[in-house]
Amino acid sequence: MPKVRELEVFRVVLPYGGRLETLLVKLIDEGGMVGWGETVNPPPKMWGRLEESLGARLIGVEWQHPDSAPSGDPAVDMACWDLWTRMRGVPLAHAIGGSRTSVVATVRLGPDRSNESLVARVNQQxxxxxxxxxxxxxxxxxxxxxxxxxxxxxALTLAVDCGGAYTEPGQLIALDSYxxxxxxxxxxxxxxxxxxxLQDQVAATVAVEAGADLDDYLALRAGRALLLRPSTFSSLSDARRAHDRAVAAGWDIQCAGGQGAGLARAATVAVASLPGCTLACDVTQPPRTNQIVDPIVGANAGVIAVPFTQPGLGHTVDESRVQRLAKDSFTA
Structure with missing residues (x-):
């Protein structure tokens, strides 16, 4: 039964990608086992809330399962899962119900100066x-x-991400012929x-990013796939429940989460190993300068390995790099 004796929280600014901010949580239990979690782009008040109350909530408190741990924040929940699964010697992917040892990855390409240049970039990938x-x-x-x-x-499997930029179905009908x-x-x-x-008018699968209103989308058949971002849920169990509801309605799942220092990506890959995640995983290839984990989380030849032979998140944290990148930290 885990009992956290010490914790440390870091506010990290990543050097690549517009100086993205991410928040890292390190938990140490009484036996010295360590668990890590991450929240990318944390809300403004999250740091103060954790500094004020996290120690009182977690230090010396026994809990049997991450769902019963007094976490309350995505990074803390992830760290509890990492700690709990490491203590049991099981991979996070297996603990949440995953079964895949690898997942197909998509590569994301933005607008280009010309169609010729875009085609050349696609050819590279x-x-x-x-x-x-x-x-x-x-x-x-x-x-x-x-x-x-x-x-x-x-013959290339091709998808488009509209980023919510369209306002009516008629703007997208022409794309369906490709x-x-x-x-x-x-x-x-x-x-x-x-x-x-739109879904009634196109053959392509419409993928929606729904949260609390997911059941409304499922009831209306307002798509055929759920774009599942584990980082937007307060816990990994909540992400799993959204997966289960969508799968029960006959929907496919696309797991996504491409930012951060590596831990959030690793959790995304674990969720992508769930049986309903049948669409290509959108975990963009990370710049090495942003990664604090070894091995880095990314695709090799279009495939992402799920660490099913390592406990927890399956990656080692470079703590010296965390210290170098941290702009602030506190210990409890």
Whole structure:
């Protein structure tokens, strides 16, 4: 039964990607076992809340399972899961119900200066082993680049991420003629009726990023896939429950989470090993300068290995690098 005797929290600024901020939590139990967690882009008040109350909530408190631990924050919940699974010598992926030893990865490509340049970038990724590509599209940069990529790669599995930039289904109908597997986040979340209308009109799977309103989307059949970001849930068990509800409704799952220092990515890969996560995992290849874990979390030839032979998250944390990157920390 875990009992945390010491904890440390770090506010880290990553050197790549617009100086992204991430929050790391380290828990140490009475036997010296360590668990780590991460929250990317933490809300402004999270640091103060943890500094004020986390020690009182966790230090010396016994708990039997991460779901019963007094965590309250995603990074703390992840650290509890990492600690609990390491103490038992089991991988996190197995503990939450995962069964895959590897997952197919998509590579994400943004707008380019020309269609020729975009096709050249796609070719680079295909040569590197990727069989699945996701293009970020927006109004005015959608049909022509998709047409160019499809003409150059007729057999490539292709998806588009709209980033919620469209306002009506008619803007996206033309894309459906290019054999897309998935149309991600076509509209702002919160309007399942708009998503349902689009799904009725296209052959591609509409993937929605829903939270508390997930049941509304499922009831209206406002898509056929859930874009599941574990980092947006307060706990990994909540993410698992969203997976279960979507799968029970006959939906596919695409797991996503491409930012951070490596721990949040590792948790995303663990969730992606769940049986319903049938679509390519969107964990963008991380810059090495941002990673505090060994091995780094990323794809090799379009495939991401799930660490099923290592306990916990399955990665070692470079604590000296954490100390160098940290702009603030506290211990309890």
């Amino acid at each position: 295909v040569c590197a082993g990727y069989g699945h590509v996701t293009l970020d599209v927006r109004p005015g940069w959608d049909v022509e680049p998709v047409r160019a990529v499809r003409a150059a790669f007729p 054999g897309l597997e998935v149309v991600e986040r076509p509209f702002d979340s919160g309007d399942p009726y708009l998503h349902a209308t």
